[in-house]
Amino acid sequence: MGIGNIGITQLIIVLVIVMLVFGTKKIRNLGGDLGSAIRDFRKGMNEVDAAKADIEAVGKDTQDKPPA
Numbered sequence: 705m706g707i708g709n710i711g712i713t714q715l716i717i718v719l720v721i722v723m724l725v726f727g728t729k730k731i732r733n734l735g736g737d738l739g740s741a742i743r744d745f746r747k748g749m750n751e752v753d754a755a756k757a758d759i760e761a762v763g764k765d766t767q768d769k770p771p772a
Contacts, residue, residue: 723731
């Protein structure tokens, strides 16, 4: 039995078991924490991209200027 053979009924059974073990409040908190982590990661990646663009812009400015 491979992972490709999992049906909707098996997924529902697993979901019910997880809810019984952890409770809906913990699962909701986990979902919120995961969403915050993803949002913070994306924000960090955007900051890195902006910093790279700034560095590249400074490098191009110094290449365009003639030596003093």
